Amino acid sequence: MSEAKSAGTRLTGSEILWATLEGEGVREVFGYPGGAILPAYDALRKFPVRHILVRHEQGAVHMADGYARASGKVGVAIATSGPGATNMVTGLATAMMDSIPVLCITGQVSSKVLGSDAFQEIDITGITLPVTKHNYLVTRAEDIAPVIREALLIAQSGRPGPVLVDITKDAQQATATYDFAAAAPRPYRPHPMLRAETDSVLKAAELIRSAKRPIIFAGHGMIQSGAREQVRALAERLQIPVASTLLGLGGFPASHPLSLGMMGMHGEAWVNHAIQQSDLLIACGMRFDDRVTGSLATYAPNAKKIHIEIDPAEINKNVKVDVALIGDLAQVLEALLPHLAPRSGGESPWLREVNAMKGECAVRDIQNLPDNGHLYAAHVMNDLWHATNGKAIVVTDVGQHQMWEAQYYKHEDPRTLITSGGLGTMGFALPAAVGAKVACPDREVWVIAGDGGFQMTAAELSTIAQENLDLNIAIVNNGYLGMVRQWQEFFYDKNYESSPILSPDYVKLADAHGIPGATVRTRAEVKAAVSAARECKGPFLINFLVEKEDSVYPMIAAGSALHEMIRRPGNNPLIETAEDA
Amino acid sequence: MLHTFVAIVQDRPGVLTRVASLFRRLNVNIVSLTVGHSEKPGVSRMTIVSEASPTAGHRIMASLYKLENVLQVDDIGQHSSVSRELALIKVAATPKTRSHIFELVEVFRARIVDLAPESLMIEITGVESKIEGLIQVLTESEDRILEISRTGRMVMRRGQHTSRVLDAMRVATSESEAETIPAAEPDTVEEADLPQ
Numbered sequence: 039m040s041e042a043k044s045a046g047t048r049l050t051g052s053e054i055l056w057a058t059l060e061g062e063g064v065r066e067v068f069g070y071p072g073g074a075i076l077p078a079y080d081a082l083r084k085f086p087v088r089h090i091l092v093r094h095e096q097g098a099v100h101m102a103d104g105y106a107r108a109s110g111k112v113g114v115a116i117a118t119s120g121p122g123a124t125n126m127v128t129g130l131a132t133a134m135m136d137s138i139p140v141l142c143i144t145g146q147v148s149s150k151v152l153g154s155d156a157f158q159e160i161d162i163t164g165i166t167l168p169v170t171k172h173n174y175l176v177t178r179a180e181d182i183a184p185v186i187r188e189a190l191l192i193a194q195s196g197r198p199g200p201v202l203v204d205i206t207k208d209a210q211q212a213t214a215t216y217d218f219a220a221a222a223p224r225p226y227r228p229h230p231m232l233r234a235e236t237d238s239v240l241k242a243a244e245l246i247r248s249a250k251r252p253i254i255f256a257g258h259g260m261i262q263s264g265a266r267e268q269v270r271a272l273a274e275r276l277q278i279p280v281a282s283t284l285l286g287l288g289g290f291p292a293s294h295p296l297s298l299g300m301m302g303m304h305g306e307a308w309v310n311h312a313i314q315q316s317d318l319l320i321a322c323g324m325r326f327d328d329r330v331t332g333s334l335a336t337y338a339p340n341a342k343k344i345h346i347e348i349d350p351a352e353i354n355k356n357v358k359v360d361v362a363l364i365g366d367l368a369q370v371l372e373a374l375l376p377h378l379a380p381r382s383g384g385e386s387p388w389l390r391e392v393n394a395m396k397g398e399c400a401v402r403d404i405q406n407l408p409d410n411g412h413l414y415a416a417h418v419m420n421d422l423w424h425a426t427n428g429k430a431i432v433v434t435d436v437g438q439h440q441m442w443e444a445q446y447y448k449h450e451d452p453r454t455l456i457t458s459g460g461l462g463t464m465g466f467a468l469p470a471a472v473g474a475k476v477a478c479p480d481r482e483v484w485v486i487a488g489d490g491g492f493q494m495t496a497a498e499l500s501t502i503a504q505e506n507l508d509l510n511i512a513i514v515n516n517g518y519l520g521m522v523r524q525w526q527e528f529f530y531d532k533n534y535e536s537s538p539i540l541s542p543d544y545v546k547l548a549d550a551h552g553i554p555g556a557t558v559r560t561r562a563e564v565k566a567a568v569s570a571a572r573e574c575k576g577p578f579l580i581n582f583l584v585e586k587e588d589s590v591y592p593m594i595a596a597g598s599a600l601h602e603m604i605r606r607p608g609n610n611p612l613i614e615t616a617e618d619a
Numbered sequence: 620m621l622h623t624f625v626a627i628v629q630d631r632p633g634v635l636t637r638v639a640s641l642f643r644r645l646n647v648n649i650v651s652l653t654v655g656h657s658e659k660p661g662v663s664r665m666t667i668v669s670e671a672s673p674t675a676g677h678r679i680m681a682s683l684y685k686l687e688n689v690l691q692v693d694d695i696g697q698h699s700s701v702s703r704e705l706a707l708i709k710v711a712a713t714p715k716t717r718s719h720i721f722e723l724v725e726v727f728r729a730r731i732v733d734l735a736p737e738s739l740m741i742e743i744t745g746v747e748s749k750i751e752g753l754i755q756v757l758t759e760s761e762d763r764i765l766e767i768s769r770t771g772r773m774v775m776r777r778g779q780h781t782s783r784v785l786d787a788m789r790v791a792t793s794e795s796e797a798e799t800i801p802a803a804e805p806d807t808v809e810e811a812d813l814p815q
Contacts, residue, residue, distance in 0.1 A: 163633065164636065167636065167637060167640040168640055168641075168643070168644045171685075171687075172686075172687040175633075192687060197685075229681070229684055229685065230684055230691075231680070231681050231684060349681070349685075350677075350681035350684070351678050351681035351682045351685060353677070353681075354674065354677065354678070355678055
């Protein structure tokens with residue numbers, strides 16, 4: 039089809055769709071056919087685009103999402119009209135909340151019957167208004183190429199986000215002249231409210247120089263902008279410790295001496311204490327989400343705040359800041375760094391104090407735990423971290439296991455933790471891991487899901503089997519909707535209403551898909567099972583039967599200040615000491 | 620606090636609903652919204668009056684700019700501007716009872732645009748307080764108001780303040796000199812609340 043690109047041939051709308059995607063570098067899509075998108079599917083065989091057939095359209099969008107998070111490229115999902123499109127809404131909202139570049143293509147009934155409640159007709163552009171960066175309804179074949187090209191540009195530019203393109207059946211079938219170059223979008227218009235003038239930069243530099251107790255916040259924006267080296271330079275030049283949001287984990291290497299770890303509701307205690315003691319927060323690509331701040335009234339009471347952020351709408355949204363540098367993080371830091379001379383002298387008193395906090399507040403010492411037969415999820419995470427040398431791509435679902443993973447798997451590199459943060463979508467892990475593996479076929483990819491979340495999208499096991507993807511699937515199985523149970527324990531008087539959940543025998547379920555597996559009941563069995571999964575050339579599932587009523591600590595209750603953390607009660611077998619694992 | 624935004628948007632199907640959906644998502648109440656053609660073909664002008672906290676203006680403006688069809692946003696705020704609204708008010712009135720309404724209409728510099736045996740229709744243009752004044756007076760004098768239709772506020776800055784208008788002026792002068800028109804600078808946005 040490549041000769042068509044230059045010739046300006048007459049092609050059908052469907053062919054134009056794939057030719058444009060091919061021209062834009064798209065080589066994989068995740069989708070599910072149906073009546074209104076059938077013409078597009080019929081044209082697919084003429085193009086070098088791999089189609090992965092899913093089992094639910096929600097899975098298709100999560101796969102495109104995981105693909106984008108792992109690779110940094112736009113992930114593409116395709117589905118039919120009506121229920122196919124509505125099934126994508128959760129996936130779009132997930133991508134929207136975490137600013138992930140995803141393109142969803144949906145079929146639509148013929149433009150002649152639009153608005154007549156035709157079979158499988160739905161106003162998907164209306165439904166997805168709040169959960170997409172932008173969306174389009176395409177009714178003519180000649181609009182397909184420019185719309186697709188513009189949609190891809192919008193998805194990736196500025197603050198990334200999902201874009202939906204709804205294409206009527208008659209547009210797919212009609213013919214038009216295809217000219218890839220002529221369909222080029224107008225150049226991306228940066229947000230008119232970007233602002234990082236010299237005097238703001240100078241003011242920020244002044245604040246940084248005079249701060250005695252500064253902390254850098256490394257958020258998702260650091261990974262999206264590729265600003266790792268700049269943040270590192272800032273941290274090292276002035277010896278400033280770095281705290282991370284959930285989505286920022288891996289942006290700044292966990293093993294770096296200045297790395298503090300995750301902040302917020304389930305962040306480690308010393309990180310939150312440090313924030314409350316701080317006199318300057320340098321927020322890099324994060325949005326002061328409520329999971330991170332605790333009660334806003336008492337948040338970092340003594341700290342000035344510098345906010346480096348690409349989306350002007352986030353400035354002063356939750357937290358009033360002193361200096362806002364609105365632009366791309368890497369670029370802003372490049373402008374800021376020349377104004378900051380390296381700090382001389384040894385370890386600053388602040389750094390000494392922060393490191394001492396690490397010792398006092400304690401880290402769980404996994405190695406010192408008695409092996410009393412109980413398998414704790416924390417064990418699973420820590421052992422997995424050791425076994426993979428912290429180098430795997432880990433895709434988590436949502437819940438307690440997600441928090442334990444964030445606490446115990448130390449991510450060194452960006453794009454190695456793939457997790458639904460803003461929307462907290464259960465069922466995200468299994469499909470997102472498919473996307474990540476397709477994006478990075480040579481990398482080791484682990485799925486970590488709770489028994490609740492896994493069941494939500496378990497049907498994608500068939501996709502994994504059909505595509506024979508080498509995925510290691512770990513189910514952290516405690517027989518409960520764990521995070522719900524934890525909240526019911528802490529705040530609803532242990533009224534475990536509808537939180538106990540029955541699971542199938544996951545190893546049998548995997549076997550039914552032709553996927554090998556193992557059940558792990560004790561600490562001693564973990565290592566062997568993990569090795570078996572890693573050695574297996576193809577998918578492998580491990581069912582970890584963990585302690586049923588364990589809770590994630592520390593925890594900041596709703597309405598509490600960041601330093602008012604609930605800690606693990608003293609007489610619990612999970613002993614906390616100062617030694618790191 | 621009431622915020623008044625003038626948004627210059629592409630005249631395309633669905634733009635109105637995108638803007639309305641945005642306000643819904645931000646949980647900001649729209650008090651009035653009026654939209655119509657602007658001086659440029661293919662471009663519409665929306666005037667949105669919304670109820671939100673004093674510091675919310677920055678976020679609303681920034682969020683409007685994130686909509687792909689929005690070309691420029693102006694937060695009128697305290698800037699010197701002309702604000703107008705039009706209302707049609709139908710009042711119950713018989714030939715015996717309507718003469719005092721004629722006097723009120725005279726005082727408010729409004730107009731009678733319809734006269735029927737049992738009602739008359741008043742057209743009034745002005746700032747909101749003037750329109751509300753007339754409605755209040757009619758209510759107090761026990762005239763039965765049968766129908767009110769209001770357009771919502773429309774605003775325009777005094778003088779030639781926005782960069783858009785400055786650009787338009789620049790184009791007009793350089794056209795007459797037949798020179799190449801320099802590329803317009805990106806719309807500069809004035810900020811009251813943004814920390815520096």
